[in-house]
Amino acid sequence: MMARLNYAGLAIAIAFLILAPLEFHRYGLYILSQWAVMTIAAIGLNLTLGYAGQVSLAQGAFVGVGAYCAAILTTHGWPLVGAAALALALCFVIGWLLGYPALRVQHHYLAFVTLAFSTLAFLVFRNESWLTGGTEGIDGVPRPNLLGLSTTPHLRYYYFCLFVLALVTVAMLGLVRSPWGRAFIALRENPLRALSLGVDTRRYILMAFAIGSALGGLAGVLYAPLVGLVEPPAFTLTLSLNLLMMVIVGGSGYFLGPFLGALVAVLLPEWLRGLENYYLIFYALLVMGLLIYSPTGLIGIADRFLTARRARAASAARAALGASIERP
């Protein structure tokens, strides 16, 4: 019954994502495209943080690396797909290297190390003008032609973003449901025991960083042609914090968390635009309220109801079993 409801909800959400934009204007399409792009980056961070338990304040920097890759290469005549392949590889390698500090430090300390990388990336974007255009950034990033079709119309570019999001979703679902997903969760829950059970924690930590960062880069590749302009202020620590919030508000370690979190982070500022300067205060209060009520985010609220139902059924079974198992 519950499973059937879930599938129905999912079908409605997908139908909405495909059909609704047909009625949208330019701005609505832009917002929805941005949701798709940010969701991809948040899915990556959810792997690193939510599943594997490694704090990162550098996801925004990886979006930046991907965006600059796309901007630099496509303005020099590369196809976007080529830029995407390079950005994925580059961010995978940088993410892997950034994982090394995580082998020694955890939690807040790891946050600081990744924050340092975030700052470093920003300085490179701003100061290496020969490559990145400096403070002016790179303007006029073209949208790609795919299968002979130009994606310059906003609707087509939106569908392109949605298609990439669908690919990422399927791949990530396969990943977290494979034994790797189990190893990542074990790493988060109890690294000491995981290590003693043969889990090569070092390799899985590096993989969690590398894959998560690569998805950040992929989001950046889509971001560049969407906005058309790539400049340093877009990839400061603010973006990393925003992505972190998407993961946490949505529900860290839940597969659908990033989708909801990104929806809140992208839509809420638009809806609250009328509040002008008070918007941030209102937004902050809303997030605080949510996290007090449900520390596991929006998905956590749904999960809580489902678990309560399951627990009632299970406790009956347990009571019956408990009687037999405690007896020698």
Next chain:
Amino acid sequence: MAAVLEAFRVSKRFGGITAVDGVSFEVREGEILGIIGPNGCGKSTLFNCLLGQLQPSAGEVRLDGRVTTGMRPCDLNRLGVSRTFQLLQIFPKLSVRENLILAAQEHKGTMLSRLFGPRDAGLSAAADQMIAFFKLGPLADELAGGLSYGQQKLLDAAMAFMAGPRLVLLDEPAGGVNLTMLASLKDRLKAFHLERGATFVVIEHNMDFVMSLCTRVLVLAEGRVLAEGLPAEVRANPAVIEAYLGH
């Protein structure tokens, strides 16, 4: 009988404190070796040195004659050495079955085959057998965090057995377990020992538990080996009585 594990003059110093001081002993194929000793005598530190969790300051550890000092715990585990910890160490957000699958999934194939292979790494049947063996049947799909303490303790032991280890090191398995659960834990340990022929090393405070389970006992005091022998011999040894009871 052949030695499975040998410790040769293993020492561990923390700053000026010598926790383990030149301990040598061997674990023989198929035995249940008990390691006992007063609090702070270096039992757990010795365990951690044997298992790669700590690097010994001096000395050597050999598994089947091969030097393993300096090896990481995960590599040692894949060679068939398994352990439990003093405090319960399970994965509360995974189901009982998933806990057990995790305990063996890294033992075969490669990273790539685990990524693209079946979701349960082909271990569901083995996990269910282990669940049945520990009489946790109806709990297979429950989250491990929802089990009672005693059930979690059984799961904890089951995880150490899941990959079919040849050597299992149990760190205070009886700690914090009530009497009825202790009896069923001991029963399962003995059954596993008989059926699979695994070799055990058990650190324990509970003398009755050690005397009734172990085939040989090693007594540590102040980081050194004080006595070694059959349970009855050790119990009668005046030096052991003194170390335990004081003057």
